[in-house]
Amino acid sequence: MTDPADLRPVTAEEWPAFSRAMLEVFGDEPIDDFTEKVPATAELDRSLSLWSADGRVAATAGLYSRQLTVPGAVVPCAGVTWVTVSPTHRRRGVLTAVMRRQLTELHEQEREPLAALWASEGSIYGRFGYAPATLRGNWRGSTRRLGFRPGVDVGTGTVAPADADTYLAGASGVAEALRRWVPGVLDRDERWWRRSLRDPAGRRNGASALRFLLHREADGEVTGHAAYRVRSRWTDDGEADGTVLVDDVRARSTAGYAALWRYLLDLDLVRSAEFGYGPVDDPLRHLLADPRALHTRPLDGLWLRLVDVGRALAARRYPAPIDMVLEVRDPFCPWNDGRWWLRGHPAGAFCAPSEGDPDLVVDVDALAAAYLGGTSLGTLQAAGRVTEVSPGAVTQAATAFSWPVTPWCNDQF
Template identity: 45%
Template structure:
């Protein structure tokens, strides 16, 4: 039978989403999770591939804005819920969805597309490059000590039900977004993602807890976490604190939240699974080796409109460079572009001038948020320098003072 690609109708959501669940192992989501996913699905931006009455492919997009170097919040399509039924692999289903999706993103005027990849090898051929990393760690809080800055003792801490202070925490999060590339300006409804807490998914962990940091009655930070009780040899407490998210406006508030986690009774470990790779606690601990930090890929970035995307961010050093861009999947990006910019702004326009650097749109995606340097990509043979000195100039300019970071999946 021939397949048909069409926009998702709301009444088909259950069948569409069940195909996605099957592709990701066949385990049905908890109803609380499923209801959240339904509530944020933008059906008009979601695609299904049908073979007769069967859904054999799914993909969607969220209408996000993402922080870029310089603090601008740039419209971006958050690509999500991508799957192909095992019965329809290697038939062009994924390519057809990616083609239609990127055409739609361009028509909507969004210069960027973003995704998180279940398998890193899938999306490079569509022009996505791994642009951020996330930090994992298992901190031995029974042995590692934390050094805190002056003013930490002036911060008041209190535990509250997470839902009771959602608006206040969300307002603090929104103020933090422009300061770190990769962070998402959450649209209405997305603030609830961090509170989805089905009991069936806890695996022995506590319900979600929320810790507030306050100074003179003002909220200056919060942390959401769980605890998991455990005992070694039936007598020695060996529980864990599992951190979900933490935001703070200054070092003292940040340190107060971390000190609370280090001092939790009956615990000997703090588990982190998504923190910035430059997270400051790494400079506060007495023994980094007992924290076992490691990094893995996180957010993938695709420049849908090269000129608009490169013009939307600033550059930490003056840059004037001609880029020869390869983009077979979105050929409107291919060719030479002159990028000029500094810390105040930038312009990227078509040019016939000789190229200084040659690279594909995938490398531009990797370097776009400042998490990976063009020089590093050149050392791997993925960027070619055509004018002496151009690589160093552009590599410095594309950098970021802080590591880019995706605070949550989508």
């Protein structure tokens, strides 16, 4: 078994070898502006690497320092990234050592109370206490059927194309104003915005370069933005059959949101629309004359892990009062394993270890699934992940952990 002490941070000089080894495991081609130069978002002091006896990189991992919107608050969150293990080192406990090292250091250094990741495979991270906390809608539809219902107001603003720099300046302000309202959304400074706009030709999969839109009110204020691609296609009969591939759509008003979508759905030579990372309950459905025209196939989005149960539960808000003892089962992080007294309400919360009898018994990954308000504790009880000890405790806790805004994240890392 691999000893977590064998892992160490990678240096800037080692970055090319480290990044190339990582991309090789992912099956990706090297990218010059990524593999030859340390990215601006990289935090090498929070990276981990394992080197074989012959000087090859056998495992990679890293953390990003992010801020995650949770119900009623914004909380520091460690973004887990770059996780790979070479086929030469499989089944030696390498991944377990990486996960243990990351979580132990976060706890011992009292860093972020939450950790999050995007899972390359759905069967890997549950055993380390992670669970899907957001869903992506993965929706599509025919533009001919995605007409708006009568009376939808698109306002008096205008939608117009923008270059990347103009888009960044306008979109960043809109996103910052909105991000505190939607659980699951991550902060983006300029480094992260630049990263989101990177558009290597080799990763377009036959689609156009990324294109940008801004919605402005009559006074010139930017109140909405969208990013998209177009994949052109023609049928054997010479008919246009293109697809608009939507990357992002956000607006500060319903009219601005509707106007952006109207532009996207009215593009010439486009017959279908796809929004893979859109919210699972996108408001667009409720703008349509035919809601059935929007087809969704939800997939897991951001996976979450409660690094420190007490700090994590105390950090969020609860729309209904809760006062109970939770017995948390967490064999991977023993400092969480035990009973926690949680008192919460809309204005704040308190959570501390307890010797009292439990009202609920819950697996730590189930608690992570419910943390952002997107998965009901009642559903998790039906799956055997929550045990009710005090009558009515599941109903009370499910109500308190819910949130009126469905969690969503499209910021991959």
